[in-house]
Amino acid sequence: MSMSLQNIDKIVGREIHLKDIHLEFETGSRNVILGRTMAGKTSLLRIMAGLDRPSKGRILINGRDVTGVSVRKRSVAMVYQLFINYPSLTVYQNIASPLKITGVKKTEIDRRVRETAEMLHIEDLLDRLPAELSGGQQQRIAIARALIKNADLLLMDEPLVNLDYKLREELRNELHGIFSQRQAIVVYTTTEPTEALMLGGNIVVIDEGRVLQTGPTPQVYHNPETLRVAEVFSDPPINYLKGTVQGDTARLGQDIEIPLDGHLKSLPAGNYTFGVRCNHLFLSRIDKEDAEIQTKVELSEISGSETFIHVVYGDSQLVVQEDGIHPRQIGSEISIYVNPCCFFVYDGEKTLVASPSRISIQERLK
């Protein structure tokens, strides 16, 4: 099954919820919609499901226009942020409910319910009521109820956001496995870049109702087309330095000069924003090409196996990710080093003009 969204707009009163959405989805594809809260992810999902009608544009499924078709007629399953289950039905009855309506035979229902419950590790809980179970278990029931339909389109609206950190990790791994066995189109929304990266597949980066970039997830991660995409799709946040290019060198901030080599060669003169991820900033010089930035330490955060050092350079706040535990004195001055091959360069229009080549990064970091 393929799904295509063409020219979709959703305007409510004077608020633009969605604008100019063009998306194509293939059978069996896994798609993550990444965006901040209120970016339009839920609105988009509701339109895909048929719960809302777009103000403009059409949705085609397998080439057929289904824009006005009610959700009941579509082959759709949806899982929400809040664990939504029928409170008065047992777990078994909850999972069986979508099949009961379609008139499937009892023995068949039984088989499928048990099969799906096993997939989500809730086969021992079939006689209980949802209210007696933990959040994680309730969400598994909701997911089972969605999966059992074997719908062509599986929509998940931040389904793990109300769960514990560890539970989220576990369920995510399981979902990973479950999705790869399905033919359905899976659309999963999230606000967390790490989650998007973990789920893989394709990504749609959405911001303020518009699609900023789409493509295979790692590709978009390594080549964010605009400054905004880089911002939305990075955790920890990406670092920026403003700079100017003149002739063969670029001058960043007040006093950092870098030669234009590699992917930076032939950048026309002008003002640019240079972005670099925090794990590409180091506390010691590795190559002679490394540029040195003299900064002052504002804060150091330790998270188990790594340290995040927050520094300030001029009026830019930067974050350096370092392996190991390295507490730093607040207010101390340290130099951080960056190899120019790691820079993302954005022009005045905030569009990507140069992105680091993966190979040179790997070469350089070895």
Add this chain to the structure above:
Amino acid sequence: MARIELNEIVHSYHRNPKGESDYALKRIHNVWEEGGAYALLGPSGCGKTTLLNIVSGLLTPTRGRVLYDGKDVTELPPEKRNIAQVFQFPVLYDTMTVFDNLAFPLRNRGVEKEETTRRVLEVAEILELTPFLKKRAAGLAADAKQKISLGRGLVRSDVAAILFDEPLTVIDPQMKWHLRRKLKEIHEQLKLTLIYVTHDQVEAMTFADQVAVMFEGEIVQVGSPEDLFENPEHRFVGYFIGSPGMNFLECTIEGNVARVDGAGIVLDDETAAKGRKAKGKLELGIRPTHLEVHDEALDGRAQATVKTVEDLGSYKIVTLVLAHKTLRATLPEEKPVPEGEVWLAFPPKWTRLFADGWLIG
């Protein structure tokens, strides 16, 4: 600032608790020194919110005492204990402006107008809320609202401690960094006692100087983030901290080697000795960051098969199968993606041994 002591706290929500499972808190005995940043970390249902409410006075424990600077406050309600609490959802007085929201606790205590205004402006400055002071609190974004909740605690200059109950739940990931940084700055500046409850180990580890890990109503380990990461005293701590959590493999000890279904992993002498003496189910534990993946077979390395590789931008997670058990290893960005058969090295420095769930070496 206050030194907070929890003496033999036991709590049950049932009137006549019968078994262990009726107790929300089984036995909590802990001291939090003045001016420190502490975290209570644990999964849902472990009792951390119950414990926080006992510390703040919203709940009276079934047994045990709470002491602030040596004084017994167990029976005192929250307003008499002089603490502030920031909740999961921004709790504001919708009809008031930001200024009035921040001034509210001071006005209730009869602080005079000039002093109130001074404190409010000071706190607004620290929290970067100054441009919003005249606006109605209800119209702001979630992170601003949480800052206001925090601000209501900060305005009270004599506040004993500020308690946080999963305060970043409704905040966007990018804003979380900003707010965490703010909290740390405030802590550095004002040196207040801060207690932070969360289920997110990244939040706990980055925020706190000392983390108490809770599980099923008990504190399992208290230590610095480093300690918890490198030397988890209990299997649960190994599993809960670190993303992904620690790998565990059941094993038996033969001499200096731990045997996992045929594969042999060399341990250091000390650990091996302890392992030989120990009783109970033995498990090998190693964190994914410490597990080394090589493409050459060498002595002391165990063979495994690569199942999947996830690329997370700055690092990769490799899922491996060793003797029918699933393991995870993290690889830095630049390492090439391994395939098929690989050889795993378990550096003795980072390989831990657990007997019946408790760390022995």
Add this chain to the structure above:
Amino acid sequence: MEKWSNNKAWFLVLPVFVVVAFSAIIPLMTVINYSFQDIFGPGQSIFVGTEWFKEMLANERLHDALWRQFLFSGLVLLIEMPLGILIALAMPKRGWGVSASLVTIALPLLIPWNTIGTIWIIFTRPDIGLFGAGMNNLLGIPFDHTARWLDAWITVMLMEVWHWTPLVALLAYAGLRAIPEVYYQAAKIDGASAWSTFFYIQLPKMRGVLTIAFLLRFMDSFLIYAEPFVLTGGGPGNSTTFLSIYLVKIALLQFDLGPGGAFSLIYFVIVLLFSFIFYQALQRVGKGEKV
């Protein structure tokens, strides 16, 4: 037009349409028709245009009834809203007391309206009524709602408050129960007094239900008929002749269908207008709550 995909449903709804047409729309049309006619007898009428409207709007007695009505509704709202809220605040939050108090409070709402009028007539009779006799004999205060207008008003007000405050209380109670516990916890920690907690947390969060309660009580009290009519018949004199009582007098007792029709429409417009104004005003109080 895609939402109309299930046409069968409309046939099921048809009987409702028919019934509503007969019981509401056609009579309404009739009233509008009458309001423009002078009716002498069955089948004999002349078109008089807006004459009835002009006459009614200039009618002195109508003005009196209108002011009485406003006074009445005003007093009703002034007493019932705070009283209902107080009762809701006093009701228990948990345990068996909840159902017990809900049932007790709701009892007055279950009694047929003219029965209420009858109850209060007897209750306040100076000879056999508990209240009436009590006032006259035990306390020595002369009380007779058939004789003095003040006593009549007091009785009508007591009856009305007794009858309808429970509705406000129930709505307010529902609103209170919807407030998450964390707000009270935060208020405690902030050292807020009971009054502050009420004014800054409970009242704003009850805005929705209180708006509904306010509008319902306004509309109902403005249209009130059965209870005061049974109780006082509009007397003594005109003192408790409210708008609807006056309307019935004109239309049915005097058989002035034309003026009656015109007046009905004016009545309708007044209620609609004030409801609209109140609603807008209540929405504005506490504006900016939407994020």
